[in-house]
Amino acid sequence: MSATIKDIAKIVGVSPSTVSRVINGTAPISDEVTARIRKAMKEMDYHPNARARSFATGVTNTAGLVMNATNEATFSNSFFNRSVFAIEKVLQDHAYNLLIANDNGQSDSQILELVQGKKVDGLIIPSSSLDDRLISFLQNAEFPFVVMGEPARRAEEVPWVDVDNEQGAVEGTEELLRSGYPEAVLIADDDETVFSRNRLRGYREAVQLRCREQVVMAHHRYEDLGKKLVKEVGSLQNKGFLCASNEIAFYTRRALKELEIQVPEKAGIVTFDNYPLAEYMDPPFTAIDVDTYQLGEKAAEMLMECMHGKKIVQHQLIRTKLLVRASSGRTIRRE
Amino acid sequence: MSATIKDIAKIVGVSPSTVSRVINGTAPISDEVTARIRKAMKEMDYHPNARARSFATGVTNTAGLVMNATNEATFSNSFFNRSVFAIEKVLQDHAYNLLIANDNGQSDSQILELVQGKKVDGLIIPSSSLDDRLISFLQNAEFPFVVMGEPARRAEEVPWVDVDNEQGAVEGTEELLRSGYPEAVLIADDDETVFSRNRLRGYREAVQLRCREQVVMAHHRYEDLGKKLVKEVGSLQNKGFLCASNEIAFYTRRALKELEIQVPEKAGIVTFDNYPLAEYMDPPFTAIDVDTYQLGEKAAEMLMECMHGKKIVQHQLIRTKLLVRASSGRTIRRE
DNA sequence: TCAGTGCGTGCAACCGTTTGCACAGTGTTA
C-alpha cells in the first residue's frame, strides 16, 4: 500500500489536517513543520490520492470531451486530432485532465452518466451531438459546458466556438474573383448544417453585385459531378470554383481535366479544408485552412472560465486562413 | 444536492448496504425489496456517485491513453484518430472511461502523477513515450499497461501491439516486382525507429535473390530527393519505388515527372500509409494501409485483460492491407 | 428433531482527504 496523509502525519508528529494544509497551502504552517512534512513526503514517496481528494472536495479536476462516433468526418480530417491536443494542453495547464466520451448516437446515456455520476466537472460537446434535451438538462443542472461548432438551435443560449465559415467563404471567393476569373461558383453538399449555411452566406456576400450567384449542390454524389456542373453552369471555362471539401475539389479538378480546361489558366479552384496531401495535388490546391488547434484551445479556455463560475455565455469565431497555392491562379499570374 | 444511497435507503426503509447490493448485484436481495428500491431510485433520479464509488472500491474504471505531443506525426496522420475511437469503444463496452494524458517530453510527470495519484487503472502508451525508467516504474508498481508500437528496448518484457511493418514491406515490394518492374528500391527516412527497421527488413526479405537491394535514405530532406535518387540508383526507369511515407511518395512521383518517366508505365510507386487524398493523386497511389482502428482495439482489449489480473505478456501484430491503385501498375497491365 | 446450508438483510468499519471550528500563543493597537 502506498503512503497516506495519515502516515505522514504520524511520522512527523502532526495531525493529518496540517499535512493537508501544507500540500494545498490552504493555511499558514510554520516553515519548520512544513519542511519536516515535505521531507517525510519525499522519503515515503507520498502522492495524494486523487480519488480520495475528488471525493472529499466534490470536484474531479477532469473535463469531458464528447466525440461523435457516427460522424465519420470527425476522423477523416484532422479536426479531432489537433483540437484534442489543444484541449488537453489547456486543461493540463490548469491541472485538469481530459476524459473522452463517445456520443454513440443512441441516446446520450454515456454523456448523462458522466455528468450525473459526477465523473467530470465540465463538458465540451460538438454541436452535432447537441439536442434540445441535452441543452435543457445541462442548463438545468447548471453544468458547465462549451459547444464546438455553432449550434443549429438555441445558439444564443449556450457558449460555443466555431470556425468563421462565412469569412472563409468570403475570402475564398474573393481570391477567385481577384485572380481574374469573371465568375465564382460554389459547389457544396446540401446538408442543412449551420456551417454549410454560413459558407453559403459568405459566398453570397462576396459575390454580390460582382457576378451572378451560382451554387451547385453535389449531394455527396461525386462521380457524376462533372456532368452536373456542365448541366447547371454551362461552360466551365473562366470560372472560379469554391469547393466545400477537398473531395469535391478533387472531383471538380478531374472534371476540368476531362474537359481539357486547364487549371489555373482557364479555371480556378479554392477548397475548404486542408488535408495532408492537398498541397501535393496537381496543381496544388489553394485552401481555406482551419486552425483546429486554436479551435480546441478556445473551447477549453472558455470551459475553464465556465467551470470557475463565470456565467457569461459567449461565442467565438476562429478566423480561417487562406493558403494560396497554384490552383487559384494568382501565384501563376504573378510571375 | 442529488440523492444519495442513504436517501434511497431511508425512503424505502432498508439499510444503505441493501441498496448498494441491489445496484451492484453483489448479494441476493428479495424481488420485492429490489423492486421498491428500483422504484425509489427512479423517482428520486438517483445516480451512483462515481467519485465516492472509486474512493470506496479503489478503482476508477478509467484507463489512460498517453499521446505524444512532440511527435507531430501523431497528428498529421489518422493514426491517433481512429485508434482513439476504437479504444474508447472497447473501454466503453467494459464500462470503462478513457482519459487522455500528454507526454510532454519534459519528464513523465503527468503520466506518473496519473498512476501515483490513482486516477487511472491502466495505461496505453505509445512506444515513443516509453523509456527504461517508465517501464521499470510501471513493472515495479505492477501497474497494468500496454504499449502501442513495438518498443525499441525490452520488447519481450512488456505487452504491445504493432502494425506488421515487415509484412507490409514484403507485400509492397512483391507488388512492385510482380507488376513487372525488374528492380525494387526502398526510399525511407533513416530514423532508427523500430518500425523503420522492420520495414527495411521486410523489403530485404522480399527482394532477396530477386533483384539487388537498393535503399535510399531521404533523411527528411525531400526537396532534392530527385537528384539524390538519380545519383544513388542511376536511371529511374524500370524501377519500382517503395516509399516509406506519402510525402516521400509524392516527391518521388514529382521527380519521375520531371524526368519524364511515366508512372506506372515506366516506374511504379507503392507507399506506406494511406492519407485521405492518396487515392486522388495522379496516378492514385497504391498504398500499404494500416487498420488503426484495429490497432487501438487490440491495445484496449489487451489492456482490459491486464487490468483484470491476467499477467501474460503478449505481443500482437496487425496485418497491413495493400490497396492496389494505379501507381503500381498492376491494374493497368491487367487490361 | 437437530445440525447444516443458503437466503436476505443490517451493522459498522473503512477508503484518504478536506475543512469548519476551536483554541493557545504572540503581537498590535488604543
Added chain:
DNA sequence: TAACACTGTGCAAACGGTTGCACGCACTGA
C-alpha cells in the same frame, strides 16, 4: 493594559459508497 487580530495547529465530522461479519429465518437431509 485590555481588547483585538493574526498565526499555527488539532479535532472531528463529513464526503457516498462498499463489504466482512453476523444473524435470523426457512429449508433440507439424516
